[in-house]
Amino acid sequence: MNETTQLLESREAFYRRERRSVPFARTFVRQALADWACEEHHVNTDDVLLCVSELATNALVHGVPPGRGFKLFLHWDGAEGRLRVEIHDSGDGEVPEGPPCPDPTAEGGRGLMLVAALAKAWGVGERTPGKIVWCDFAAPARMFAEAPGGAHHLP
Template identity: 65%
Template sequence: MTTECHRRPVNDETPRQRFYRRERQSVPAARAFAQETLRDWGGYGRADDVLLCVSELATNALVHGVPPGRGFLLRLVPYGEGGGVRVEVHDSGEGVPVQPRQDVQEPGEGGRGLLLVSELADKWGVGERRPGKIVWCEFAGPGYC
């Protein structure tokens, strides 16, 4: 079975963003917003990778970067000439993420989010924001189905 999808380049689209409060339901809401955006942009062949990275970056923002009473901004930006996507999570926290280590041996669930992001995304990094930071990752095109 073949699925028809739109073939317009994502970089012809307008960036989209949404603010989320510091609460548990913000992570699935951010993921749903990203999925809706990618679908509106005509589909994206690496959508599963993008959505997993949105979940990881949103979770990190809530756990490490969003002070009480604040929130984070998720921004999806058309990227590059080939129809890629840039994911940005803006928070007002003080900490700066560190480069993930491949040899993480500790038991437990923490410490692997940015390792996943570094493996799935083509690039990732941290930008300045006052107050806080922007943690971003990029997925180069062509990404359309």
């Protein structure tokens, strides 16, 4: 396998509509990030794991009908230092176009605010049935600036 082939990676997992699916999803993502050495590219693992928790919880609470589950997809582009997290559900729950502004006394409703603050970008895509909620993470651009002689600098 050549280096270019190794730089583009994808993984997926399916989770049932159960509370324990959220920690299972975090464990799955943590292992993928370690396998791909994402921290060496300065992708913040804690931020990614928090966003996975929030998106998986939202899928369970708002997007997964009884008896169904959700799929988690990870796409890593090592050459660009970019990670995409996608949660695919089969429910009809709506996702706001921007992060909501919950009542300050409310117990919940801050998950997408966290995702918007921690990820480089996030959004919602169509799926029949259901939807895809995604977020992207990227290493700082300066990491990939070419140095004289073709070497890459680290910050």
